[in-house]
Amino acid sequence: MSTTALAPPAAAPRRARGGWWRRHQRRLAPYLFVAPFFVLFCAFFVGPLLFAAWLSLHDWSGFGALQWAGTDNYRRMLHDPELGHAIGNTLFYVLAVVVVLVPVALLLAVGLDHPRLRARHAFRTAFLVPTAISAVVAAVFFVMVFDTNYGLLNGVIKGLFGGNGVDWLGEPWTAKLSVAGVVFWRWAGLVALLFLAGLQDISREQVDAARVDGAKGRQVFWHVTLPGLRPVTVFVVAICVIGTIQIFEEPFILTSGGPAGATRSVVQLIYNDGFIQGQFGYAATIAVLLVVATFTGTIVAMAAGRLRGRARAARARAAVASAKAAR
Amino acid sequence: MSQDTRRASDLARIPEGPLTRRTLLKGAGSAGALLLGGSVLAACGSDSGGAATTAAGKTQDVTVKFWTHDPLLSVPFVKQEAKRLSAAANAPYRYKIVPTIIPADQIPPKARAAFLAKTNAPDLPAFEIGAFCQMMGIADQTLVDLTDAVGAVRGENIDKLWQPYAVGDRVYGVETSTSWFAGYFRPDEFKKLGLPAPDTFGTWDELLAAAERAAVPKGKVLGLIGTNSILATRIFMGFLQQAGGQIFNPDGSVALKSQAAVDALTMVSKAIQSGVFQAVEDSFAGPGAAALKSGNVIANPAADWYLQYVLQPSVPDQRNQWQLGLLPGFTADGPRGGYFGGLCFSVAKDSPVADATVELVKASILTKQGQLDNFKLNNLNPTWKSLYQEPDYLAKTAPFLGGQRVGEVYAKLIENVPSAPIQSADFGAAITVVGDELVAAYKGRKSPQAAISAASSALEAKVKEAQ
Numbered sequence A: 001m002s003t004t005a006l007a008p009p010a011a012a013p014r015r016a017r018g019g020w021w022r023r024h025q026r027r028l029a030p031y032l033f034v035a036p037f038f039v040l041f042c043a044f045f046v047g048p049l050l051f052a053a054w055l056s057l058h059d060w061s062g063f064g065a066l067q068w069a070g071t072d073n074y075r076r077m078l079h080d081p082e083l084g085h086a087i088g089n090t091l092f093y094v095l096a097v098v099v100v101l102v103p104v105a106l107l108l109a110v111g112l113d114h115p116r117l118r119a120r121h122a123f124r125t126a127f128l129v130p131t132a133i134s135a136v137v138a139a140v141f142f143v144m145v146f147d148t149n150y151g152l153l154n155g156v157i158k159g160l161f162g163g164n165g166v167d168w169l170g171e172p173w174t175a176k177l178s179v180a181g182v183v184f185w186r187w188a189g190l191v192a193l194l195f196l197a198g199l200q201d202i203s204r205e206q207v208d209a210a211r212v213d214g215a216k217g218r219q220v221f222w223h224v225t226l227p228g229l230r231p232v233t234v235f236v237v238a239i240c241v242i243g244t245i246q247i248f249e250e251p252f253i254l255t256s257g258g259p260a261g262a263t264r265s266v267v268q269l270i271y272n273d274g275f276i277q278g279q280f281g282y283a284a285t286i287a288v289l290l291v292v293a294t295f296t297g298t299i300v301a302m303a304a305g306r307l308r309g310r311a312r313a314a315r316a317r318a319a320v321a322s323a324k325a326a327r
Numbered sequence B: 001m002s003q004d005t006r007r008a009s010d011l012a013r014i015p016e017g018p019l020t021r022r023t024l025l026k027g028a029g030s031a032g033a034l035l036l037g038g039s040v041l042a043a044c045g046s047d048s049g050g051a052a053t054t055a056a057g058k059t060q061d062v063t064v065k066f067w068t069h070d071p072l073l074s075v076p077f078v079k080q081e082a083k084r085l086s087a088a089a090n091a092p093y094r095y096k097i098v099p100t101i102i103p104a105d106q107i108p109p110k111a112r113a114a115f116l117a118k119t120n121a122p123d124l125p126a127f128e129i130g131a132f133c134q135m136m137g138i139a140d141q142t143l144v145d146l147t148d149a150v151g152a153v154r155g156e157n158i159d160k161l162w163q164p165y166a167v168g169d170r171v172y173g174v175e176t177s178t179s180w181f182a183g184y185f186r187p188d189e190f191k192k193l194g195l196p197a198p199d200t201f202g203t204w205d206e207l208l209a210a211a212e213r214a215a216v217p218k219g220k221v222l223g224l225i226g227t228n229s230i231l232a233t234r235i236f237m238g239f240l241q242q243a244g245g246q247i248f249n250p251d252g253s254v255a256l257k258s259q260a261a262v263d264a265l266t267m268v269s270k271a272i273q274s275g276v277f278q279a280v281e282d283s284f285a286g287p288g289a290a291a292l293k294s295g296n297v298i299a300n301p302a303a304d305w306y307l308q309y310v311l312q313p314s315v316p317d318q319r320n321q322w323q324l325g326l327l328p329g330f331t332a333d334g335p336r337g338g339y340f341g342g343l344c345f346s347v348a349k350d351s352p353v354a355d356a357t358v359e360l361v362k363a364s365i366l367t368k369q370g371q372l373d374n375f376k377l378n379n380l381n382p383t384w385k386s387l388y389q390e391p392d393y394l395a396k397t398a399p400f401l402g403g404q405r406v407g408e409v410y411a412k413l414i415e416n417v418p419s420a421p422i423q424s425a426d427f428g429a430a431i432t433v434v435g436d437e438l439v440a441a442y443k444g445r446k447s448p449q450a451a452i453s454a455a456s457s458a459l460e461a462k463v464k465e466a467q
Helices: A020-055 A072-078 A081-112 A120-132 A135-146 A152-161 A172-200 A204-212 A217-228 A230-245 A249-254 A266-276 A280-326 B003-013 B021-044 B074-087 B104-117 B132-142 B147-151 B187-192 B204-214 B229-242 B259-274 B286-293 B306-314 B354-365 B368-378 B385-389 B391-395 B406-416 B427-442 B448-466
Strands: B060-068 B093-101 B124-128 B180-185 B224-226 B278-280 B299-303 B323-325 B343-345
Touching: A020 A280, A072 A280, A081 A120, A081 A172, A081 A230, A081 A266, A120 A172, A135 A152, A135 A172, A135 A249, A135 B286, A172 A230, A172 A249, A204 A217, A217 A230, A230 A280, A249 A266, A266 A280, A266 B104, A266 B427, B060 B074, B060 B104, B060 B354, B074 B093, B074 B354, B074 B368, B093 B354, B104 B124, B104 B132, B124 B132, B124 B354, B132 B427, B147 B354, B180 B229, B180 B306, B180 B406, B204 B259, B224 B229, B224 B259, B224 B286, B229 B259, B229 B299, B229 B427, B259 B427, B259 B448, B278 B286, B286 B306, B299 B306, B323 B406, B343 B354, B354 B368, B368 B385, B368 B391, B385 B391, B385 B406, B391 B406, B427 B448
Parallel strands: B060 B093, B060 B124, B224 B278
Antiparallel strands: B124 B343, B180 B299, B180 B323
């Protein structure tokens, strides 16, 4: 006689109590939480973007029916010298921000993070004040600062060095530098704060270990601090590129895009063509180009950051492997 | 029963509080949906208009949404006229004016969007002359045709001042005043320099030569010229029209390449380069105010509204030190002034109070009383020739100018009227391409002939592109 105990029959799967919602809420809840943002994103970004792409295939004065234009607007864009100048100007601003503003903001952040700095909260607040000021107000103020005859800047220059001052807003290159200067003034503080947050995230043990190994200040900065800031740097460069590609208020108010289009940005051109000259179809075409450029610029900036990180990691692994082999 | 089991059963018996996490989330979700739905419904709602219909023959209460860039002059004037009309015996309408202040170049795109959406649209939009070009392509669809209203008094107008707001032969805006371009100057400073008043000089060349000898060495300046592209073009147009030139022909083609344009640009460039005029980024805002406050600016060719908008607020301490005078001409017998700017009142076609608004426009600008009211209240000159001989007009004094009878100065301009501005739908393009070339000439980077030629070619290319 077999004494093997019969296994109790497998319990029938219990149907969850409650209705459909109770059964599916765990699966659906994440989508519901992101839904408000997603709905607004579709309504105010994706929808208008698709409409702009559709509009770029038409001529429209802002009223009445759309007239089909096919690729005429795109062909016009390829031969538009004003657009070429505007793209050149915008690239100048982007390069100036990435090459000058980002490193300067990093140095500011390093200074703010210094343990011996007194009144650091006052400094941080002071650096953030320009970001809180409206771009329009800042530009109106700087029109007065940069004026050739009665501006504050030339007043200081004439007082210190004599001469007639500089025509800041009247010469093409000085006007570009003036616009870039206003952008720096407005955003250096905020970018420095982003770097400061990144700096405070770097493990102190790593820094201490490097110092124990004999690393000096500059070596610690290059080999510990900067690599530790890589994710923040990638993010900062990406948002700076995105923000600067869309620059509008500073050149619009400081110089109205002049002299001779030397400071006109792509967004300003979209505004002029669309709202002043009533060529909404062509303005939409340039807007589509801007979206593509912004998206591409961001992808490139982030990919460059990731590639650099991978290269560093590979070099570190190779160094560890060769050290092991040597032992 | 194990301790764990007992604890679990105890927990099962604990009644749930009134507010659980689930209840809170449900409540928040419902409130959010209600708020969002309410906002969406409100936004989708259309304007019901401002008219309250009452029994026929009785006064109707109307609310007129008035859009303007000018809070200082046009708003008080419209409110005053609305009050006057409402108080008249057997008045058909009782007006309530609701002004909205918007920058001049923003009114056309915002009005266009509002007309398209048929919501929150203005009933009475005031278009600045340079911004009206943006409405010309859609004027027949969005604005009331005021040709008949203007037609009854068209002969009264000074040299086709109705033209800048017309498309073809249909008029869609009524010019509110004549923005004369004359000369403000300081007699005390002129006396110190041994210079006679500017209006005693026959031509600009004579004035510039005398000023270069007497005023420039003392650091004194006889004019402020704005150098951002928009202002550069606008100020240049005043001199251009005085010289007999135009940017556009009546058929929309470019008329810039002319001897009058070269003469006007040569004069202004020479004046800037010799120091008689001073170039500032914005002669109506901060830099211009700083220049006036410095005390070095002893004269300035400017529009009639310059007194209230710039001179009085910037240099109140220079009260009673300024006077108004005519400008020298480009030729000995040429006009002694020009035009600078303009503002029209239009009526929205789909406005529920369009009829009442048309009546308001007619009564406030197309009557003798309305025109004189505007002058007495705001120092803004009539558009009717005949009013320049009215005793009320000639007797008006300007307290800031030491009680000077400014009407007597402007009345002289009627004797030799400069050419009225000719409007074009491409005026927006003109502002940028022409302005850049003008500034190049002001700074000596190009000769006036080369600058006018380049500006004309660039503008022709833009006009062709737009077609």
